[in-house]
Amino acid sequence: MPSEISGMNAGDREATRFLIDEALSYVYPAALRAVAMTGVADHLANGPLTVAELAGRAGVHEDNLRRTLRLLATRGIFEELADGRWGLTAIGQPLRADAPLTARPAILMLTERSLWQPTGEMEQVLRHGVSAFEDLFGMPFFEYVARDQQAATAFHSGMAAFSDQENAPIAASYDFPAAGTVMDVGGGQGGFLLEVLRLATGLEGVLLDAPHVVAEHRLDVDEVKGRWRLSPGDFFTEVPAADVYMVKRVLHDWDDDQCVRILGNCRRAMAAGGRVLVVDAVIPAGSEPHQAKAVDVLLMTGLTGRERTEAEFARLLEAAGLRLSRVIPTGTVLSIVEATAGD
Numbered sequence: 001m002p003s004e005i006s007g008m009n010a011g012d013r014e015a016t017r018f019l020i021d022e023a024l025s026y027v028y029p030a031a032l033r034a035v036a037m038t039g040v041a042d043h044l045a046n047g048p049l050t051v052a053e054l055a056g057r058a059g060v061h062e063d064n065l066r067r068t069l070r071l072l073a074t075r076g077i078f079e080e081l082a083d084g085r086w087g088l089t090a091i092g093q094p095l096r097a098d099a100p101l102t103a104r105p106a107i108l109m110l111t112e113r114s115l116w117q118p119t120g121e122m123e124q125v126l127r128h129g130v131s132a133f134e135d136l137f138g139m140p141f142f143e144y145v146a147r148d149q150q151a152a153t154a155f156h157s158g159m160a161a162f163s164d165q166e167n168a169p170i171a172a173s174y175d176f177p178a179a180g181t182v183m184d185v186g187g188g189q190g191g192f193l194l195e196v197l198r199l200a201t202g203l204e205g206v207l208l209d210a211p212h213v214v215a216e217h218r219l220d221v222d223e224v225k226g227r228w229r230l231s232p233g234d235f236f237t238e239v240p241a242a243d244v245y246m247v248k249r250v251l252h253d254w255d256d257d258q259c260v261r262i263l264g265n266c267r268r269a270m271a272a273g274g275r276v277l278v279v280d281a282v283i284p285a286g287s288e289p290h291q292a293k294a295v296d297v298l299l300m301t302g303l304t305g306r307e308r309t310e311a312e313f314a315r316l317l318e319a320a321g322l323r324l325s326r327v328i329p330t331g332t333v334l335s336i337v338e339a340t341a342g343d
């Protein structure tokens with residue numbers, strides 16, 4: 001009604017504009033994906049360029065590149081200099097494929113259709129309580145990821161890049177035993193295990209993941225030579241014996257029954273006095289922003305998993321014959337939930 005609309009106060013207008021801007025915000029990751037795919041940032045590694053130079057080197061449309069850079073500059077990722085050339089800011093540097101802790105594979109994984117498209121079906125997920133993945137892709141997430149080597153490498157390299165920036169501080173947050181075997185269950189390409197073995201020099205490490213994943217491991221590093229082995233397998237079927245199990249960013253992929261199977265397999269194989277370290281986000285109470293609240297919704301739309309609270313972890317562990325002994329903060333978005341035998 002026109003009279004009511006004109007009666008809106010400044011606060012109403014601001015609230016409406018805020019929600020409209022929220023609805024528009026999906027264009028940012030779309031733009032981020034486009035520049036990551038076309039390698040735009042890599043061409044700025046040696047300094048700023050004009051849009052024409054940059055478009056020529058990246059092989060992209062000049063005017064559309066200008067518009068894309070202008071959008072991402074509002075997020076501080078690129079910057080336009082006074083002479084009209086464009087450069088990468090400090091925050092934009094990890095877009096480069098050769099940056100020390102590159103974010104590029106993680107950006108490509110997070111914005112790939114296997115994670116992105118199910119979020120577009122969130123209304124159905126909300127109504128019916130089941131993930132949209134199988135309707136869209138005809139199979140469960142990890143089968144889809146493993147459908148060919150290229151898809152698998154893209155996902156697992158993306159996951160490795162997602163984890164690389166957090167692995168060292170997490171490894172440094174825990175007082176690992178002086179000797180024994182540590183197994184990373186669902187450890188991907190081994191980035192976390194590598195950091196643990198670097199710090200805990202008396203430990204032997206085992207990397208357990210699907211055969212096609214461990215085949216692309218990154219453990220061939222002089223510093224840890226002779227102290228690791230691969231254990232290609234299925235953590236739902238069997239987990240070999242070890243003293244310390246690490247289960248990082250794995251339980252959040254699965255529903256409670258599936259988690260109890262994984263943890264139960266660790267419990268059964270665990271050496272006397274052993275422990276399980278669940279490394280995952282522990283969702284805090286309240287409405288503060290937390291990366292895990294966004295990841296949780298990705299998991300809700302695309303997988304069977306969820307992010308969990310401390311009480312939810314305690315229940316899962318108990319159901320698997322374990323007991324939560326403490327939650328250790330790591331200075332990253334993840335915590336270490338330590339568990340020992342429940343009896």
Ligand SMILES: C[S@@+](CC[C@H](N)C(=O)[O-])C[C@H]1O[C@@H](n2cnc3c(N)ncnc32)[C@H](O)[C@@H]1O
Nearest residue numbers: 159163186187188209210213233234235248249
């Ligand atoms: C979200 S990734 C986490 C990888 C790694 N732990 C990290 O923090 O980066 C989940 C891992 O679980 C592995 N995975 C999924 N199903 C598995 C199964 N049945 N047996 C063994 N590993 C599995 C995947 O291959 C993947 O590497």
